[in-house]
Amino acid sequence: MSKHYIIGVFGDEEPLLEAVKEVRASGTRIHEVYTPFPVHGLDELLGYKRSRLPKAAFLFGCLGFTLAITMQTWMLGIDWPMNIGGKPALAWPDFVPVSFELTVLITALGMVGTYLVACDFIPGNEAKMPDLRVTSDKFCMAIERDGTNAAAVTSLLNKLGAEEVHEKELEL
Amino acid sequence: MYESPIRRPLITGETSYAKITEDIAQTVEGKPTKWWYLGFIVSVAALGLWFLTVGYLLFTGVGVWGLNKTVDWGWDITNFVWWVGIGHAGTLISAILLLFRQKWRTAVNRSAEAMTIFAVICAGSYPLLHAGRPWVIYWVFPLPNTYGSLWANFNSPLLWDVFAISTYLTVSVVFWYVGLIPDLATIRDRATGLRRKIYGFFSFGWNGSAKAWQRFESVSLILAGLATPLVLSVHTIVSMDFATSVIPGWHTTIFPPYFVAGAVFSGFAMVLTLLIIMRKAMRLEQYITINHIDVMNKIILVTGSIVGSAYITEFFIAWYSAVPYERYAFINRAFGPYWWAYWAMMTCNVITPQLFWSQKLRRNITAVFIISIFVNIGMWFERFVIIVTSLHRDYLPSSWAMYSPSWVEIGMFIGSQGLFFTLFFLFAKFVPVIAIAEVKSVAKSSASQYIKKTADQEGVDLKELNPQVVVPQLIDQYE
Incomplete structure (x- = not known):
């Protein structure tokens, strides 16, 4: 659903970081910030919690490892044990490589899948962004307009070094 | 961000975020250069040869290769190991150097990773065709079947290889695409019309x-944390195909680290061969600078020295083991009928990389290009020597034999180069060959323009810095 946003466009990361600090200090809620590359410290300034993706990755890793061990043990030890020169059917050191590979495979696929779904990045999706230049050289801050804050926010952004400030109705 | 002014710049000349976008996007948006067309046509012609020889092979059977009862692994497995090894540099650059926070990786990781993917595809084609009936290749996977179910044998290194290579290919593609x-x-x-639609679809709404x-x-x-042990595991497992057997010359514990070092060594040589052409053909000299080439040469020097030490260790241990078969295998390698392959390997892999102790040579593009080709050739011979010279004279002299490739094997090898380069040229045309966002994130700390500014603020005269650190011909990179 589209809403009205006030968009501040910045030319570089330092003024942007400074502005994020000031805008948050003034009590205004920032909807989201858009940058052409990962700006370090921006997520902390915006008060974002640490991503839970590493935990998801760990769980996928446990799943992969369990699957691999169960599969090999069941196939070679239970379902069809083979007598190869009297050696044990369950030779667990031989299971290390495949267990490792499957752990890595399922962790990578699971984590990347989670990442894409969490961000709503699905093939063919429309990009929800305030300005096409944020994938090139501009840094944008989007603040939701609530009817009373428009003038104050605009002048604050201008004061903080925004190159342009405009109001747009769009879906973010 | 503060960065010591003695660091060498990773982006030379005037730069800005908009200019980085512009310079790298032009490779996709602009018309390709004449060199691109020329390279692409030659590659497609070689790819045609691949289809021809593979088609002939499939219709006739693997008997068309020069293999015999004694030498049952020849060019096919040589090429498989060679291609897999080449893939390793891409993952090393994108994963291990990311963990070590090496900023220079940003300009080369995209193309090196693409190279990894294409090299692993070429590699995979060999065991697939060596299997004889590729249409039943799914038998290698543990799938329920009507024979019992008789499952795949997880005790076999060849099966470990199936899992290692397919995981490696999948994770490399995923890693590459996430960055893309x-x-x-x-x-x-930046686009309108059809191009906007296509790139819009593939950029997932970023x-x-x-x-x-x-x-x-x-x-x-x-x-990166996953790909780091993965890349080490892949060539380790490839080496176990050999090391767990009882063939003299294969049955050694040194194989895993020796193969991994060799893989990185050959991979960096291929990265250099490709990048030296690409930076010219795509007009990217400002981003893939002589400093990038210099650091990669240092990695070649290190891994080349590891490989050289491994050759010597192997020889010594063969003698020290006092096993007559083991000793014979090594003497036969160096002085037997395949002596030329052994000495080609020794020259290309042990002597040529040592030239990189010289900074002048490390920073001379023509020299680097030639040496990188030598390393590629040398590493191909290493695999040939390990496989063919160990097999051709086994325990029973009555079954000794010689091996030479048939035209089909030669055609398939040239053809697989065609497959590799066709994919690479298509990649260079349709995908940003340098990670745009990542280069921007290091621009402030590593572009010569900004380093100069920091130095001026700090009151450091770049020209007076220790000449060991800033070589004279580098000074003008800061101007």
Whole structure:
């Protein structure tokens, strides 16, 4: 659903970081910030919690490892044990490589899948962004307009070094 | 961000975020150069040869190769190991150097990773065809079947290889694509019409939000952490195909580290061969600088020295083991009928990389290009020597034999180069060959323009810095 946003466009990361600090200090809620590359410290300034993706990755890793061990043990030890020169059917050191590979495979696929779904990045999706230049050289801050804050926010952004400030109705 | 002014610049000349976008996007948006067309046509012709020889092979059977009862692994497995090895540099650059926070990786990781993917595809084609009936290749996977179910044998290193190579290919593609999404979005947002539609589809709706970047960084770091042991495991497992057998010359514990070092060594040589051509053909000299080439040469020097030490250790241990078969295998390698292959390997892999002790040669593009080709050749011979000279004279002299490739094997090898380069040329045309977002993130700390500014603020005269650190011909890079 589209809403009205006030968009501040910045030319570089330092003024942007400074502005994020000031805008948050003034009590205004920032909807989201858009940058052409990962700006370090921006997520902390915006008060974002640490991503839970590493935990998801760990769980996928446990799943992969369990699957691999169960599969090999069941196939070679239970379902069809083979007598190869009297050696044990369950030779667990031989299971290390495949267990490792499957752990890595399922962790990578699971984590990347989670990442894409969490961000709503699905093939063919429309990009929800305030300005096409944020994938090139501009840094944008989007603040939701609530009817009373428009003038104050605009002048604050201008004061903080925004190159342009405009109001747009769009879906973010 | 403060960066010591003695660091060498990674981006030379005038730069800005907009200019980085412009310079790298032009490789996708602009018309390809004459060199691109020329290279592409030659590659497609070689790819045609691949289809021809593979088609002939499939219709006739693997008997068309020069293999015999004694030498049952020849060019096919040589090429398989050679291609897999080449793949390793891409993952090393994108994963291990990310963990070590090496900024120079940003300009070369995209193309090196693409090279990895294409090299692993070429590698995979060999065991697939060696299997004889590729249409039943799914038998290698543990799938329920009507024979019992008789499952795949997890005690076999050949099966470990199936899992290692397919995981490696999948994870490399995923890692590469995750990094690619923001850059495809950059192309999308500059384009109109059909191109906007296509790049829009493949960029998954990337919007560059702070939350997306936070998750992106988290995913990149963990993928790097996963890919690092993965890349080491892949060639380790490939080496176990040999090391767990009882063939003299194969049955050694030194194989895993020796193969991994050799893989990185050959991979960097291939990266250099490709990048030296690409930076010229795509006009990217400002981003893939002589400093990048210099550091990669240092890696070649290190891994080349490891490989050289491994050759010597192997020889010594063969003598020290006092096993007559083991001793014979090594004497036969150096002085037997395949002596030329052994000495080609020794010259290309042990002597040529040592030239890189000289800074002059490390920074001379023509010399680097020639040496990189030598290393590629040398590493191919290493695999040939390990496989063919160990097999051709086994325990029973009555079954000794010689091996030479048939025209089909030669055609398939040239053809696989065609497959590799065709894919690479297509990649260079349709995908940003340099990670745009990542280069921007290091621009402030590593572009000569900004280093100069920091030095001026600090009151450091770049020209007076220790000449060991800033070589004279480098000074003008800061201007």
